[in-house]
Amino acid sequence: MKHTILSILFLTLSITVGRTQTEYANPSISIGIIVSDIETSLDFYTKIMGMKETGGFSIDETFGKRSGLSGGTPFDVKIMKVVDDPNATELKLVAFGNEKTAPDKHIQDRNGMQYTTYFIKSTDKILKRLKENNVPLLGETPINLSDGRTFILFQDPDGVFIEVIGN
Known part of the structure; x- marks a missing residue:
C-alpha cells in the first residue's frame, strides 16, 4: 500500500512538473x-x-x-x-x-499556412457529407495508410487544404 501511494505521488509530481515547465498557458x-x-x-x-x-x-x-x-x-x-x-x-x-482567388493545386504552391489536419474516429460520415455537398477529393484519396487508417484530402471554399485521417 505504501509503495502504491508513493508511486501515485511520484506520478502526480512528474505530471505537475512537466506542465509547469512550459511558457504556454x-x-x-x-x-x-x-x-x-x-x-x-x-x-x-x-x-x-x-x-x-x-x-x-x-x-x-x-x-x-x-x-x-x-x-x-x-x-x-x-x-x-x-x-x-x-x-x-x-x-x-x-x-x-x-x-x-483560384485555389492552389498542391500544398507547396505558396508559403504560409496551407493545410489543417483533422483526426477522426471514422471517415464514413465525412466522406458521405463531402459527396452530398459535391466537394471533390484530391489526389487518389481516400488512401489506406499502412497503420490501417484512411487519409482523405480536399479543400475548403477558399482553397485551404484539409487532411482527414481516421478509421
Missing part, C-alpha cells in the same frame, strides 16, 4: 483563416467538417490599428472547434470581403 493553438465569404465558410466547417461555432468576438478600428492586425479596419471573428472544450484548438474565421 493553454496546450492548444488558435488558427486564423481569412475567408472570402463568412456564411459559406461557416456552412462548410459546420455541415461538412462537423465543427461547432463556439463563440466569437469583434475587433474595433482602434484595436485593429494599435495591434497591427488590420490597419484600422474593424472585423468580426467566428470561433469554430471540433468539440466545445476550453482546451480544444480553435479555428478562427474572419472575412474582409476579399475576392475569392
Whole structure:
C-alpha cells in the first residue's frame, strides 16, 4: 500500500512538473483563416467538417490599428472547434470581403499556412457529407495508410487544404 501511494505521488509530481515547465498557458493553438465569404465558410466547417461555432468576438478600428492586425479596419471573428472544450484548438474565421482567388493545386504552391489536419474516429460520415455537398477529393484519396487508417484530402471554399485521417 505504501509503495502504491508513493508511486501515485511520484506520478502526480512528474505530471505537475512537466506542465509547469512550459511558457504556454493553454496546450492548444488558435488558427486564423481569412475567408472570402463568412456564411459559406461557416456552412462548410459546420455541415461538412462537423465543427461547432463556439463563440466569437469583434475587433474595433482602434484595436485593429494599435495591434497591427488590420490597419484600422474593424472585423468580426467566428470561433469554430471540433468539440466545445476550453482546451480544444480553435479555428478562427474572419472575412474582409476579399475576392475569392483560384485555389492552389498542391500544398507547396505558396508559403504560409496551407493545410489543417483533422483526426477522426471514422471517415464514413465525412466522406458521405463531402459527396452530398459535391466537394471533390484530391489526389487518389481516400488512401489506406499502412497503420490501417484512411487519409482523405480536399479543400475548403477558399482553397485551404484539409487532411482527414481516421478509421
